[in-house]
Amino acid sequence: MGQAHRKSRELEPVEPPGTGVPADLIGPHTVEAIARAVYDAMYDEYKEPLCAAPALSSRMVEAGLLGRSAATVPPPDGGAGPAGGTIAGMRTLLVIGIGAGDPDHLTLEAVKAFGRADVFLLLDKPAERQDLMRLRRDMIAEHGRPGHRVVELVDPARDRGAAAYAEAVEEWRERRADLVERAVAEQVPDGGTGALLVWGDPALYDSVTAVLDRVLARGRTEFGYTVVPGISSVSVLAARHRTTLTRTARPVRITTGRRLAAEGFGPGSEDAVVMLDGQGAFAEIDPAGVHIHYGAYLGTGDEILVSGPLAELADEIAELRREARERKGWIMDSYLLRRTDD
Numbered sequence: 036m037g038q039a040h041r042k043s044r045e046l047e048p049v050e051p052p053g054t055g056v057p058a059d060l061i062g063p064h065t066v067e068a069i070a071r072a073v074y075d076a077m078y079d080e081y082k083e084p085l086c087a088a089p090a091l092s093s094r095m096v097e098a099g100l101l102g103r104s105a106a107t108v109p110p111p112d113g114g115a116g117p118a119g120g121t122i123a124g125m126r127t128l129l130v131i132g133i134g135a136g137d138p139d140h141l142t143l144e145a146v147k148a149f150g151r152a153d154v155f156l157l158l159d160k161p162a163e164r165q166d167l168m169r170l171r172r173d174m175i176a177e178h179g180r181p182g183h184r185v186v187e188l189v190d191p192a193r194d195r196g197a198a199a200y201a202e203a204v205e206e207w208r209e210r211r212a213d214l215v216e217r218a219v220a221e222q223v224p225d226g227g228t229g230a231l232l233v234w235g236d237p238a239l240y241d242s243v244t245a246v247l248d249r250v251l252a253r254g255r256t257e258f259g260y261t262v263v264p265g266i267s268s269v270s271v272l273a274a275r276h277r278t279t280l281t282r283t284a285r286p287v288r289i290t291t292g293r294r295l296a297a298e299g300f301g302p303g304s305e306d307a308v309v310m311l312d313g314q315g316a317f318a319e320i321d322p323a324g325v326h327i328h329y330g331a332y333l334g335t336g337d338e339i340l341v342s343g344p345l346a347e348l349a350d351e352i353a354e355l356r357r358e359a360r361e362r363k364g365w366i367m368d369s370y371l372l373r374r375t376d377d
């Protein structure tokens with residue numbers, strides 16, 4: 036085992052100068068594939084950071100830096116590579132899904148991504164809940180590599196009172212893109228790696244990837260970015276209630292409290308997961324024939340779970356969330372609605 040460890044280390048294109056020549060010829064993606072095959076098995080067994088695959092080759096592959104091999108060997112996905120070629124000094128950004136509250140919900144891929152970042156760009160809401168900030172900082176302290184930096188960016192406030200919702204969101208995204216563009220240019224070193232931490236899974240009601248695409252489209256700052264999926268609050272909701280999101284051969288809809296209030300949940304409605312419900316839209320719909328699986332602060336020590344017929348539980352849930360919001364100063368909750376009459 037020790038022998039295998041030393042052998043593959045020799046392929047790593049790092050110190051001392053000159054030993055990178057063979058790696059340059061076969062390409063960092065080949066080095067990466069070999070290293071992963073060897074190191075990942077060891078890491079899985081020993082959970083020892085020294086046994087993890089070398090970070091440098093992963094970063095080079097992500098940045099599209101494929102060395103001399105790039106002239107003849109296509110990158111593993113057969114395309115131009117995430118950075119579109121071999122541009123020296125390209126920055127890499129990692130958008131890392133961190134789970135929705137439980138530090139144990141960080142995936143191994145996310146932990147490894149934490150270990151690759153030179154700098155963490157933390158987008159904080161102006162009145163960010165302290166406990167949520169602490170959770171992110173604890174994760175960085177535990178999984179960041181020595182010498183990492185943390186830069187806090189204060190997210191611009193959104194005009195929630197604006198009548199024109201879509202325009203207000205658009206304007207907010209533009210200002211957010213300004214902030215991120217400046218931070219990437221000023222804080223992520225050339226050839227370095229920056230990490231943006233996203234609550235839950237970046238694929239669900241999160242704008243970080245849209246903001247990065249917007250920054251790239253402006254054409255002033257070059258970087259490649261990779262998304263690391265996270266465990267979403269929706270996955271935790273289903274797990275806690277020991278249910279599935281999809282019933283046999285049936286669809287499920289993911290929607291917002293605002294839309295639920297506008298559209299209702301009448302007979303024939305598809306099962307729906309409701310998020311971003313500041314106003315408690317579940318209490319505004321006709322509850323007849325509807326079952327609710329409700330969860331607040333999922334994955335945290337304050338978790339609240341309620342499940343049953345909406346007609347019996349709507350008032351109780353409304354009261355629980357009012358009390359909880361008063362006690363903690365904020366609430367994050369989601370629920371699954373399911374008609375039981377069809």
Ligand SMILES: C[S@@+](CC[C@H](N)C(=O)[O-])C[C@H]1O[C@@H](n2cnc3c(N)ncnc32)[C@H](O)[C@@H]1O
Binds near residue numbers: 233234238267312
């Ligand atoms: C901006 S969205 C982000 C969702 C996130 N990307 C995810 O994958 O869960 C925020 C909404 O997610 C839901 N949410 C996030 N974390 C939650 C938690 N720990 N418990 C319950 N709901 C949560 C709530 O509906 C909240 O309004």
